[in-house]
Amino acid sequence: MTESPRTTGVATSAGATAGPDLLAETSAAVRAAGAALRERFGDVVRHRTREELMRALAANDGVALDILRPRLARLRPHARWVEEELEGGALPPGEWWVVDPAEGNVNHLHALPEWAVTATLVRDNQPVLTAVHQPLTGETYTALTGAGAHVDGRPLHVSPTTDLGLSLVATSQARPDEDEDVVRRVGSSITAMLHDALVVRTSVPATLHLLNVAAGRIDAFWQFAGARADLLPGALLVAEAGGRISDTEGRSWTPQSESFLAAAPGVHPPAVAALSR
Structure with a gap:
């Protein structure tokens, strides 16, 4: 985006x-x-x-x-x-x-x-x-x-947080019956964030997490795979609230990307680092 x-x-x-x-x-x-x-x-x-x-x-x-x-x-x-x-x-x-x-x-x-x-x-x-x-x-x-x-x-304004270790972060299951590779990536990413972030929330739907990122209540949200309707509304809200949108490796996000990350600018780099391991 x-x-x-x-x-x-x-x-x-x-x-x-x-x-x-x-x-x-x-x-x-x-x-x-x-x-x-x-x-x-x-x-x-x-x-x-x-x-x-x-x-x-x-x-x-x-x-x-x-x-x-x-x-x-x-x-x-x-x-x-x-x-x-x-x-x-x-x-x-x-x-x-x-x-x-x-x-x-x-x-x-x-x-x-x-x-x-x-x-x-x-x-x-x-x-x-x-x-x-x-x-x-x-x-x-x-x-x-x-x-x-x-x-x-x-x-709306995203969080001013700069320390991932003090951050509330979230992820979501994009859809039922995900393939095995996506399931494994989700599991390993949650493990990584449990080590690096303060608290990890996991629930559906993605859009409500992204509303919270835009409002500064959550510091970062990520998801693997995903539907346009899950991610496009929140991507625009977060971007217009001052957040950063990318894939989980820090590259520009488009609806064709295999992963998604929305974060406050101060925690975006360490979130990318955690999710790229």
Whole structure:
């Protein structure tokens, strides 16, 4: 992910501007979808098979998508839509909506509070605006390229921490059924950080950890593999809050990268060193 000059809007392929008005409308859309999911939140949704679980996940997605898809399509008629939120890799050129209608969906079904609704407008594989709404807290996190990151209008700033040994860090499982190589990398990275950092948090979803990095509550987050919908919203939020985005070896991150690291500038170098061993 490359840095952009600070402006109040980003020119788009359709010739219009992705600016504050579009961000406000996107925020309204994720809040509306979040309200519908909040109505469905409560008791644990029991399932006995993978098929039952997948149907329950799809039902939540469907409720949110029925609200998000028409509203976002009206906002950006020329933008295409990423159909599968678990997909990774680069997108074809142009504008795309990368949406997770129920980020942390499995938590929602288990009556856990860590879930959200996200919508990110991506242009030529660069996120230009994002809105992330947490229905249970009522907070909406937003970022616009060059205009900073905010929560409910208040600016976000990453942590000033410079000592990894005093840092709270986090990681997440990108998706179920990861291949053996990814599982081993995750395990060894957690071991490395348990030696070098103060405390390591491990939970899903990635986006909520990244909100905390942008807000200065967590000092670094890393993940292996990953989906665009997991990482692009938080990558923009952290970058606009003053953080550094790379892969775990310190190289520039793109949706094609095999790893991801978002950190406060002061702990980014030692985090790279820990994760590169």
